[in-house]
Amino acid sequence: MNEKTINRRIFNNKLYKIFVSSFSFLSIIPLFLIIYFVLIRGIKYINLKFIFSMPKPMGELGGGIFNAIVGSFIIVGVAALIAIPIGIMVGIFLSEYKEKKFTEIVKIFVDTLQGIPSIVIGIIAYLWIVKPLKQFSALSGSIALSFIMLPLVIKSTEEVLNLVPVDIKEAAYALGAPYHRIVLKILLPSGSVGILTGTLIGISRILGETAPLLFTAFGNQFLNLNLLKPMSTIPYLIYVYATSPYKDWHNQAFAASTILIIIVLSINLLGRFIEKKWKT
Amino acid sequence: MENIILKIINLNAYYGNQKVLKNVDLEIYENRVTTILGPSGCGKTTLIRCINRLHELSPGARIEGQILLKGEDLYQIEPMIVRQKIGMVFQKPNPFPTMTIYDNVIAGYILSGIKLSKEEKDKIVEESLIKSGLWDEVKENLFKKGTFLSGGQQQRLCIARALAMKPEILLLDEPTSALDPVATSVIEELIIELKKSVTTVLVTHNIGQAGRVSDYTAFFYLGELVEFGKTTEMFTVPKSKKTEEYLIGKIG
Numbered sequence: 001m002n003e004k005t006i007n008r009r010i011f012n013n014k015l016y017k018i019f020v021s022s023f024s025f026l027s028i029i030p031l032f033l034i035i036y037f038v039l040i041r042g043i044k045y046i047n048l049k050f051i052f053s054m055p056k057p058m059g060e061l062g063g064g065i066f067n068a069i070v071g072s073f074i075i076v077g078v079a080a081l082i083a084i085p086i087g088i089m090v091g092i093f094l095s096e097y098k099e100k101k102f103t104e105i106v107k108i109f110v111d112t113l114q115g116i117p118s119i120v121i122g123i124i125a126y127l128w129i130v131k132p133l134k135q136f137s138a139l140s141g142s143i144a145l146s147f148i149m150l151p152l153v154i155k156s157t158e159e160v161l162n163l164v165p166v167d168i169k170e171a172a173y174a175l176g177a178p179y180h181r182i183v184l185k186i187l188l189p190s191g192s193v194g195i196l197t198g199t200l201i202g203i204s205r206i207l208g209e210t211a212p213l214l215f216t217a218f219g220n221q222f223l224n225l226n227l228l229k230p231m232s233t234i235p236y237l238i239y240v241y242a243t244s245p246y247k248d249w250h251n252q253a254f255a256a257s258t259i260l261i262i263i264v265l266s267i268n269l270l271g272r273f274i275e276k277k278w279k280t
Numbered sequence: 281m282e283n284i285i286l287k288i289i290n291l292n293a294y295y296g297n298q299k300v301l302k303n304v305d306l307e308i309y310e311n312r313v314t315t316i317l318g319p320s321g322c323g324k325t326t327l328i329r330c331i332n333r334l335h336e337l338s339p340g341a342r343i344e345g346q347i348l349l350k351g352e353d354l355y356q357i358e359p360m361i362v363r364q365k366i367g368m369v370f371q372k373p374n375p376f377p378t379m380t381i382y383d384n385v386i387a388g389y390i391l392s393g394i395k396l397s398k399e400e401k402d403k404i405v406e407e408s409l410i411k412s413g414l415w416d417e418v419k420e421n422l423f424k425k426g427t428f429l430s431g432g433q434q435q436r437l438c439i440a441r442a443l444a445m446k447p448e449i450l451l452l453d454e455p456t457s458a459l460d461p462v463a464t465s466v467i468e469e470l471i472i473e474l475k476k477s478v479t480t481v482l483v484t485h486n487i488g489q490a491g492r493v494s495d496y497t498a499f500f501y502l503g504e505l506v507e508f509g510k511t512t513e514m515f516t517v518p519k520s521k522k523t524e525e526y527l528i529g530k531i532g
Contacts, residue, residue, distance in 0.1 A: 099339055167374040171438070174334060175445060176364035177391030185391055189378040 035261060042258030045251050051259070055221055055237075061248050065256050067223040071231040072260075075138050075217055076207055078227065079145035084199055087150050091157025091195075092183055114151035121147045122212030130216055138224070138231035141217025145209055149202040156198020160191035193278045200271035204264045210235040234260045282309035285479050286331065286449060291345035293326050293335060300326045302503045304345070308449070313471060313480045315490040315511065318500035319531065324483045327500070328451040331481065332366040333359040349448065364388065367442030368451040372458050373434035375426035375441070382422040384437055385409060388445040404444050411477070412440035413470050432463025436470065443478070450474065452482045456489065468493050487527060491515055499523045501531075 049064060056063030090106065097103050125144035130136055164187055172182045188195070213219075218230040219240060234256050241253035286308035293301035301323045308314050316324045329335040330343055333354065347354045354362050375384045385405045389396055396404070405422065409415040414436040418429070426437050435455055442450055452471070456464040471480060471493045484490055490497050490511060497511040499522070507520045518524040525531045 165374070167370055167372055168376060170334060170337070171370060171374045171376070171441075172387075172391055173337060174332060174363055174368040174370075175388035175391055175441070176360045176362070177388070178360055178393075181391045181393055186376060186378070192378075 038254060038257045038261055041251070042254035042256070045255035046258060050252075050255060054223060057221075059246075063252070065234065065237055065252065065259070067220060068232040068234045068237040068256065069259070070223060070225075071138065071217070071220070072207060072233040072235070074225070074227070075141045075213070075231060075233055076145065076203060078139065078142035079149055079206055080199070080203055082142065082146035083149040083153050083202065086146075087153025087199075087202075088157050088188075088195060090150075090154045091161060092187070094154065094158040095161035096183075110151050110154050113147065114155075116147075117211075118144075118148055118209055119211035119214075122214060122216055125212060126215045133228070135228065136216065136218035136230040137228045138217050139227040141213045141231070141233070142227070144212035144216050145206040148209060148212065149206050152202035152205060153195075153199055156201070157191065157195050160194030160198075161187055163194070164190045193275060197271045197275045200267050200274075204267040204271075207264055207267070208235055208260060210239050214239075282312065284308070285310040285350060286481075287346075287348040287351075288327075288331075289346040289348070291327075291330060291343060291347065293323070293330055293343045294341065295338065296340040300503050301330070301343075304505050306498055306505060306508060308479060308481060309496065310479050311475055311477075312495040313475055313482055313493055314496040314498065315494035316481060316483045316498050316500060317485070317487065317490045317526075319485060319526065321502075322500040323503040324485075324500055325453055328368070328453060328481055328483055331449070332368050332451055333362050334368070360392075364392070364445050365447055366449045366451060367445055367447035369435070369438050369442055369453065369455050371454045373431055373438055375429075375434050375437050377425070377427050379426060380423045381418050381426045381429070381437060384426040385440050385444050387441055408440040408444040409437075411443050411474065412436045413466065413473075414440060430463070432459050432466060435459060435463070435467060439467075439470065439474075443474075447478065449479045449481060452480060454483050454485070456484075456486075464489075487515075499526065501526070 051064060051069065052066050053064035054066055090110070094103055094107060094110075121144050125140045125147075129140035129143060133140075168186060168190065169182065172186045177185075213233055213236050217233060217236065219236045220230045220232045224231050238253045238256050238260070241249040241256070244250075284307045288304055288306040288308075291301055291304040291306075292299060304327065306327075316327055318324050326335060331347060331354070335341050335343065336359070343355075349362075349365065375381075376387055379387060379390075382401075382405055383390060385408050386396070386401055389401075389404075406415065406419075409418065414433060417433060418437075421428075426434060429437060435458075439450075439452075439455075456467050459467065468489060471482065474480060475495075482490070482494060494511045496509065497514050498508045499506045499514065499518075499520070501522050507514060507518065507523045509519070514523065515527060518527060522531070
């Protein structure tokens, strides 16, 4: 190989590196811009009063978003309670019974479910739950959100269980352990960190969902703890306030967005932290 | 006169259409070490995986023939019970990564849901670790994770885990192939020591190891049992040409 070709190769290598790193840099800019603009417009309205007081009636200045924060936690919490056990069980099935035809079918459905627009899931929840009950309800919102979270839990469970070495499983079989105890005592503990991280990512994903809540949980001016009644959530409140004609509500929408971003970011960082800390 | 504990009668084992064991007849004697010797791919591991019925977990795997444990057909018993009676140690040390040393030893009880009192557990843990020669090294650290141990110690922990179930037979599948020479010799001494309390079937392709630890040797080649006999006799005067060729390193 002569010197010219070598120099050209070195040059190409450098060029390639520059391309790859500059696009990586570009990809983080949008997130920074989003956080920057939301923070700059929202953070000055955030104080304890904003977090812990109820909204004022339309037209009055001030008020807080306590009902929406509580509502978000309840609706997302119930959605997680539905999605986590089902998701883990389906994940176990997918990783344990790879040869079955049915497994392939389930996989295709899970992938498809992940791709379904969230507003469509909202419509389905509306048709299935809201219409028969003749009532917007927090529960219908939770169920809609659980459909969005479910594929994320299934995928992360399946992936971490696939990483559990076969010899660990065989060791458990060789001790005469029944299958259900092997899953419970060996597979799930070995995959617990990954499952937890996947769950946290799923939770932070549905925390920000608005579309499926528009015609399910609907929204509520008042603090409501009844799952069968309409309930407010942070993203829904942002949607309503941001599309209103009032300047004060616009500011509150930015403040609420800031709070939502802070919650979502902390959950994501917590997931990262857990993964780093406990992964063996 | 030797006491037969395990009798293998006309055993054929398959993976799908591939026949990996052909018409194997073999007797294993109580409280003796029997080596299953042979080159890679001769069906050694498959044979012991048939004995504790792990073989059938592989997709497409099946067997024909009979294996009798003290006259009782193993394939008529629930596999979970078979595996409690016949313990196994694998090639690569595989302690349960999420469990402490203590829990690893009694893992068989934990996993089977057998409830034990604190005293019973302590007793089993101590006895099993003493038997596997690990007690003095780990008695201060029983509640640390088993994965912190060295490879050789992990393997002895796996032996303790198998012994804790008080098995009638202990299957060792090339237990030293992933270990250094020092750890290997510790395990070999342990195998000889264990003879008093348990029947051992040792799979190895290491002729030296077979010679050092075993009373009987079964030499396998391409899925067939070529020769079975006392190790000392087989290693000095092999009856079969194949055995001789393997022992002097012509095949393998």
